[in-house]
Amino acid sequence: MPHKWAMxxxxxxxxxxxxxxxxxxxENNIPTAGEDQAARGRTKHWIRVERYWEGEFPNAxxxxxxxxxxxxxxxxxxxVCPTYASYHTSEGLNAQVYNRCVGTRFCxxxxxxxxxxxxxxxxxxxKPLNLQLNPDVSVREVGIMEKCTFCVQRIHGAExxxxxxxxxxxxxxxxxxxxxxxxxxxxxxxxxxxPASEVSRLAKSGRNTKLLGELGTLPNVNYLERxx
Amino acid sequence: MRALNDRGKWLVIAVLGVGLFIFAAKTVPFxxxxxxxxxxxxxxxxxxxxATQTGDSDVFTTDHHSAIAAMRDFLGLRSQPVQPIxxxxxxxxxxNLKCLDCHAGADVGPDAAIPSVKFCMTCHLVIATDKPEIKxxxxxxxxxxxxxxxxxYNYSQYAHVRFxxxxxxxxNVACATCHGDLTKQTTAQRVVNLDMGYCLTCxxxxxxxxxxxxxxx
Numbered sequence: 543m544p545h546k547w548a549m550x551x552x553x554x555x556x557x558x559x560x561x562x563x564x565x566x567x568x569e570n571n572i573p574t575a576g577e578d579q580a581a582r583g584r585t586k587h588w589i590r591v592e593r594y595w596e597g598e599f600p601n602a603x604x605x606x607x608x609x610x611x612x613x614x615x616x617x618x619x620x621x622v623c624p625t626y627a628s629y630h631t632s633e634g635l636n637a638q639v640y641n642r643c644v645g646t647r648f649c650x651x652x653x654x655x656x657x658x659x660x661x662x663x664x665x666x667x668x669k670p671l672n673l674q675l676n677p678d679v680s681v682r683e684v685g686i687m688e689k690c691t692f693c694v695q696r697i698h699g700a701e702x703x704x705x706x707x708x709x710x711x712x713x714x715x716x717x718x719x720x721x722x723x724x725x726x727x728x729x730x731x732x733x734x735x736x737p738a739s740e741v742s743r744l745a746k747s748g749r750n751t752k753l754l755g756e757l758g759t760l761p762n763v764n765y766l767e768r769x770x
Numbered sequence: 771m772r773a774l775n776d777r778g779k780w781l782v783i784a785v786l787g788v789g790l791f792i793f794a795a796k797t798v799p800f801x802x803x804x805x806x807x808x809x810x811x812x813x814x815x816x817x818x819x820x821a822t823q824t825g826d827s828d829v830f831t832t833d834h835h836s837a838i839a840a841m842r843d844f845l846g847l848r849s850q851p852v853q854p855i856x857x858x859x860x861x862x863x864x865x866n867l868k869c870l871d872c873h874a875g876a877d878v879g880p881d882a883a884i885p886s887v888k889f890c891m892t893c894h895l896v897i898a899t900d901k902p903e904i905k906x907x908x909x910x911x912x913x914x915x916x917x918x919x920x921x922x923y924n925y926s927q928y929a930h931v932r933f934x935x936x937x938x939x940x941x942n943v944a945c946a947t948c949h950g951d952l953t954k955q956t957t958a959q960r961v962v963n964l965d966m967g968y969c970l971t972c973x974x975x976x977x978x979x980x981x982x983x984x985x986x987x
Contacts, residue, residue: 629982631981631982631983632981635983637982637983637987639930639982639983639986640930640986640987641928641929641930641986642982642986664831664832664833665831665832666830666831667829667830667831668828668829668830669827669828669829669830671830672830675830677880678880678932679932679987680927680930680932680986680987681832682832682930683832683833683927683928684832684833691983691987694983694987695932695987698932698984698987702934702936702937705937705940706878706936706937706940
């Protein structure tokens with residue numbers, strides 16, 4: 543396995559600004575659901591920022607936690623897919639093949655993180671807003687599941703560029719949209735198979751936890767616990 | 771016995787119904803290419819997403835604009851493109867032009883460019899200016915319009931294929947492998963059926979990755 547993509551999110555640094563959510567929507571052609579669809583629970587956010595209150599007012603504190611697809615090594619969404627649309631790539635990514643998906647939604651039921659989203663409607667952009675769509679990413683139609691891809695289009699783009707220049711990928715050379723937009727640098731993305739990478743260094747931290755790690759899904763997103 | 775007859779009857783009705791629908795889809799001229807001819811907006815043609823869009827709609831959506839269009843898409847039926855200018859590829863190639871001279875960028879990025887009318891006129895300001903087709907090109911430039919070329923090769927939007935020219939050209943795949951022998955064509959016609967089997971045969975022979983997410987994402 544040449545690469546093992548992983549992410550580290552430092553919860554001490556996250557300010558809950560939701561820049562990652564906005565960047566993800568822009569990068570991955572995710573439509574906004576609108577009032578009616580949102581009321582029916584049909585919003586799509588490949589990454590969301592969960593908010594928890596600690597203590598009572600006036601001594602209340604807020605804890606933020608960005609939640610995206612954990613790219614599990616033992617992903618519960620994969621074995622339940624009858625069409626093999628949800629599968630594991632050779633680089634350890636948990637992929638969704640849109641043209642294979644028939645929309646059974648078994649994967650969304652199996653996912654303990656609620657990070658898989660069904661297209662209940664055909665996305666609509668009023669012209670000329672469609673011109674801001676990212677040409678490197680599909681626009682998913684009604685009836686199929688979608689989820690965070692770790693910005694696989696950027697991974698491919700960087701790999702193709704490195705191959706053209708006949709060199710190895712450098713650590714931090716490219717980042718998913720959420721990591722790139724994170725102004726407090728709470729999110730770090732990289733290759734766990736490279737022991738010198740920033741993500742390998744941070745993953746060895748004593749503060750490292752996995753979200754719902756007790757379920758045995760072996761997530762590739764690491765959360766660094768809050769010290770403060 | 772009675773039940774079998776009933777089943778037989780419904781089978782005949784179903785086959786006739788599907789047959790009629792396929793016949794309608796084939797004969798009613800409502801394909802992508804022809805709807806795009808009627809739209810003069812050049813920004814429509816090169817777009818990689820929204821291949822099924824009509825030009826007059828106020829919104830962009832992944833929805834098909836009619837049931838016939840959906841059926842044609844499902845069956846993979848596409849009309850041959852009709853271009854606004856009878857562009858002779860063979861004449862240009864016979865004059866020792868290379869594909870990349872006009873379709874620039876294919877060796878470094880995902881897209882092979884369609885040259886702008888200005889690019890055509892850099893040569894045709896002086897070459898063959900008396901030909902009727904060249905006069906049409908000059909007229910487009912005089913009106914400050916781009917030529918509304920109709921896209922020849924693209925994948926169905928529902929195939930979710932993200933194709934990148936550059937790695938293929940670096941792997942020495944000849945343009946003609948996927949686009950046919952243009953030295954024999956005037957306007958480009960869809961002569962190669964670029965289905966997944968065609969891609970995979972070559973990928974397997976050359977031991978290129980055949981992971982789904984190599985192309986579908």
